[in-house]
Amino acid sequence: MSLNNIPSYHPGESMRHRITGFVLAWLILIGLGANLTQAAETKLSLLLDKIEATPGETVLAGIRLELKEGWHTYWRYGGDAAQPPRITWKLPPGITAGNIRWPLPVKEESSGLYSYAYHDDIVLLVPLTVGSDLKTGSIKLNADVFWLECKESCIPRNGTVSRTLKIGATDKSSPEASSLAAWNNKVPPPAVDLKFKADWSKSMADDERQLTIELAEKQGFYFKDFYPFENEDYEIGGKTTFEKAEGKSLSLTKTLLNWGETWPGKISGVAVLAKQNGENTRAYEISVTLGEGFETEKASTTLTIPASGNAAPEGAEATPVEESRGGWPLMLLFAFVGGFILNFMPCVLPVISLKILGFVHQSKEQPRRIFQLGLLYGVGVLFSFWILAGLVIGVQSAGNLANWGMQFQNPQFLVLMTLLVTLVALNFFGVFEITGGRLTSAASNAASRNGNMGAFFNGILATVLATPCTAPFLGTALGFAFTQPPAGILILFTAVAMGLAFPYILLSWNPTWLGILPKPGAWMERFKVFMGFPMIGTAIWLYTIARLHFGEKGDLWMGLLLVFVAMAAWVYGEFVQRGSSRKGLALGVSAACLLFAYGWILEKELNWRDPVGPVTTNAGNVSKGKNGILWQPWSEEAVATARAEGKVVLVDFTAKWCANCQINKKTSIEIDKVHQKLKSISGVTFKGDYTFYDSRITAQLQKFGRSGVPLVLVYAPGAEPPILLPELLTPGIVLEALEKASGKS
Structure with a gap:
């Protein structure tokens, strides 16, 4: 969609302003090019x-x-x-x-x-x-x-x-x-001449029953096992109990977990049989009606598509398992609602400040112009999500797992984002201005009279800052999206984008709702400066993550990088934009600061194109949380060992760039009540650090249907499947899961 085709867009807007907006957008998106490659086996x-x-x-x-x-x-x-x-x-x-x-x-x-x-x-x-x-x-x-x-x-x-x-x-x-x-x-062919029957043998819970399948006598075969077909309404467990020894039994029992509103009337799968001596294994496809005595399997028909x-x-649909448990309409709704809720997550707070200023500016504009700028913001969000969808498709086409927020594992992206957000904060503070024919800040440009590119840019910035956060419904929708073919990924990412942009487009569509905002005035300049502090806080947060990629040099040289870039911005704003003499000298000093920041700091000291990287985070010593919880480095083997020893296990897959993870840790995991509960049940805790890419954790996310961290699991001793906790936790949720896993609930 061309910006020139938007109604009321003025083609005479200065080329310099357009180039500035393009460079800002490019600076954000260039970091998305990081790819993860691994040869297929x-x-x-x-x-x-x-x-x-x-x-x-x-x-x-x-x-x-x-x-x-x-x-x-x-x-x-x-x-x-x-x-x-x-x-x-x-x-x-x-x-x-x-x-x-x-x-x-x-x-x-x-x-x-x-x-x-x-x-x-x-x-x-x-x-x-x-x-x-x-x-x-x-x-x-x-x-x-x-x-x-x-x-x-x-x-x-x-x-x-x-x-x-x-x-x-x-x-x-x-x-x-x-x-x-x-x-x-x-x-396995259809069991045309063999007779089977099936019926319920025991009710275990409201949604669980034991299913017995029996083979008629004097047919020369005995059961070795039954492999069920997948079904969207129920799941038959893998564990098999035999009437007699395996290979000498005419019946077997399986556990069926029902998801549908009614219990199934027919069971389909493969009967694995053996002769009386337990040898000469045969397998036949069967479909048995429950409670109707012995049946002879009819020859199957072939369905063409x-x-x-x-x-x-049947049971092997072309779509992933998750689709059958909700379907596309529900997943699209989850994607839209999750995108909408992202507007209220802490990651997007700095962009909300930009939109507040934009709406105040717009309150005196023509309704058509207000709606136009709202649409441009939505186009920016949509464009960014399409870029993210393309990145996901590219990663998966290379045979790798994609995840929500994966760009925050890329050091080049983190450096660029840290610099960009720092410059936006300095602009809010008035250190320098981005000119568009007249002095006006990029923040004020967002959705203002001459702010077409600014509105578009705000949509991009909202998307990029939203990705380290997740929201209710969003994790389910994106976990489903990452198992889809390219068209499905694009459709679901579009739904998330529509949810994220929806409130702003809605307000722009009905400008009378903007009447609750105060009138433009001098307060706006003070508010803009005030909102620079959340921006600088975001920059500091990004700095703390980016520096980890550069080893021991990260703290010093990432800090100096920001100092020299800030100095260049101050010299440019103070002596070039607002000064009256020696502008050429000031411009040279500003350029020299930037050249030193890039050539010496980024290229030589940090070697940012190929950084030394962090020390592996999921190996090594035990770490201690603030409330005394001992975190062991996660591995599947360590978890299996702890469970075999009869321990309740809590696993927290987290990342330093994940805002939800940090909120969960401070409010619901590393707290006294959880620590005391873990001690009382002799529970152990494992941390899977996903700050840096780890293919093992990516596989765990895929396994449990999550698009990214946080992922918190609670395992009972033995071999039962884990309890999957929601993305946003409360102390009660964690304590209840631990209680249930310990068998005391």
């Missing part, structure tokens, strides 16, 4: 059983994932904390993709969590139907693939594969045909 390819097919025939396609030794991915139902691969086909008209055919996985257990995994090499099979009226010639088959690549932690990966298929008069097999046929034999759709069977 999986080789992705597309196999076809035919190199030439005739119209009306079916071609068997295979998405092959060749995993390096020690790595794994997941089945159509991943288990307690995993996601299945997704395939999005991009096919020409006349080609339709069928359901994915999933080979039998391996069931695994770790720390009480069950998963269904593939190791080493796996081929996911998809039948492609060639339309009977398709003309001869060559066609391109394309597929976008998402999968989790896991070892000690999981990394989401995305890849694209393509092959050319010839449509001709005869069918010609490919060299891959025999391999695909072998993989097809590993797909449009060529542009996602091929996935």
Whole structure:
């Protein structure tokens, strides 16, 4: 959207003013270019059983994932904390993709969590139907693939594969045909001649029941296990209890957790069976109606979907697990409401001061002009969120995990933001002015008579300062967004942007609501100076984070950097803008300060392009909180060991740049009541410091559906899943979770 196309925008506005606004916007956004790269451990390819097919025939396609030794991915139902691969086909008209055919996985257990995994090499099979009226010639088959690549932690990966298929008069097999046929034999077929029945055996809680599945006698098989398909209304646990020994039992029992309004009437999955001697394992796909006696599985039908759709069977939808628990409408609402609430978080306070000044200025403007500037502010917010969405898409396309606020882990971005906010604060104090044909500050320019670019810039600044904060609903929406394909990420980020900009656009739309604001006057200059203090506070906060990236030199040279930049701004404002003589000398001194700040401090002393970096924060000695809580460095192994010893465990994934994290720590975690509760239950605490990028913590955020920190977990002893605490805590929430985990609630 071009700013020149906005109604009432004056093309004669000075070029210098436009360039100034562009430079300020660029200064913020340049830091967003930091990328996280890590080579994928999986080789992705597309196999076809035919190199030439005739119209009306079916071609068997295979998405092959060749995993390096020690790595794994997941089945159509991943288990307690995993996601299945997704395939999005991009096919020409006349080609339709069928359901994915999933080979039998391996069931695994770790720390009480069950998963269904593939190791080493796996081929996911998809039948492609060639339309009977398709003309001869060559066609391109394309597929976008998402999968989790896991070892000690999981990394989401995305890849694209393509092959050319010839449509001709005869069918010609490919060299891959025999391999695909072998993989097809590993797909569990429907249990056409075997009889099963299922019924509830015990009610455990309001939303939990025990489910018993029984195999009819004298069929020559016994149960080894049952692998359930994923369902949006319920979840069947991985733990299996047998009537007799495994491989010698005709029935097994599983626990079902119900999310729907009614209990399911039919259960689908894979029955893993064995002969009487426990050998010769077979697997069959079954679907059993509860409480109706023994049934014989009917032959299944094949469902085809449009060529542009996602091929996935029931329980293996092309969208992530989280979508089924709320759906797009709810996630879009969460994104909008979360963006709206961001306006009231501490991170955005400095920008609110800019908007207050802007609204006061606007109170005497024409309604059309007021609405125009409100829209420009919204465009700035939207533009910034699209930049963030592009960054997320780029990071994930490189095969890495993205997270909310990840730019605050980038030292170049932090340095630029610290300098920018410092300059804005100095401008508020009147140290120097940004000219736009006449003296007026950038803050006053925001949404003022000549403030088109200022309004746009304020929208960008609001977005950047909002990212270290999270808000209720926002974490859920963004956690969902980070599992979506690029279009989904863009849509959800747009919804957050609309929520953030909504109150200002609404006020601009009805200017009569601005009547509650005082009239413009001399008080505005004093208010502007007063609001410089929150800005300088923000700059100090950014400084404390940025300096950590530069080792022992960080404190001194980051401080001197700000001193020399501030000196350059003062000399420029005092002797160039307000002085009457020797302006050339003053301009030279100001430029010299900036050159020294960049050349000597940034490049030589701080080596800001490739800083030494911090000492690893999630390893080393135990640290002690203000109220005596002992924080051990977090690792999955340490948590598992503590739980095995019968300990209640509290894990706090936090970051120094995360405002919500610091609020939670001071008000709800490092307090006397929590300390005493931890002592009374012999609880232990672990801290995962995410101030600097840590792929293990990123994987934990993905695992628990969070877009970023804070993430606070409370584990009971043993193998039960953890209690996931909300983003914003109260002492009562933390104490209740500890009480529940200790078994005393």
